[in-house]
Amino acid sequence: MIFPVRTTVNQEQLVVDILSNKIEKDELNIYSIAVVPDLKGYILIEADNEITVRRGITDTPHVRGSGIVKGEVKIDELSGLLESKPLMKTLEEGQKIEIIAGPFKGEKAKITRVNAGKEEVTVELLEAAVKIPVTIKAENIKIIA
Numbered sequence: 001m002i003f004p005v006r007t008t009v010n011q012e013q014l015v016v017d018i019l020s021n022k023i024e025k026d027e028l029n030i031y032s033i034a035v036v037p038d039l040k041g042y043i044l045i046e047a048d049n050e051i052t053v054r055r056g057i058t059d060t061p062h063v064r065g066s067g068i069v070k071g072e073v074k075i076d077e078l079s080g081l082l083e084s085k086p087l088m089k090t091l092e093e094g095q096k097i098e099i100i101a102g103p104f105k106g107e108k109a110k111i112t113r114v115n116a117g118k119e120e121v122t123v124e125l126l127e128a129a130v131k132i133p134v135t136i137k138a139e140n141i142k143i144i145a
Helices: 012-026 050-057 075-082
Strands: 002-007 030-034 042-047 063-068 096-099 108-115 120-125 133-137 141-143
Touching (some): 002 012, 012 042, 012 050, 042 050, 096 120, 108 133
Antiparallel strands (some): 002 063, 030 042, 096 141
């Protein structure tokens, strides 16, 4: 069964790391833990029952409220979130993106050219005084609009 657990936004990976250590130490029957990028403030825990998950998240930092969202989640309901989509096929000229790595990390930009062969995009930084094209690897961007 899969249980969604509410966490502090942007602390999902930290909660997963803490839970991983707890699982090994306490020998809990938790089979997997997933952080879904499109599901901010939640992690998904696969376990044999809700009591096991509650034992795991008790006194875990960054788990909010009671932790477990009521009820279990069926894998069919998550298929849209867990489905892998090739990044290069989703990129188009004119899309707004955020740079998530490198010297321009955190900057917002607009795609001006997509080079699928090299898996690179050329972008113009939105907040730059002078519009200079910058070419970066597609893995270093996140689509925002």
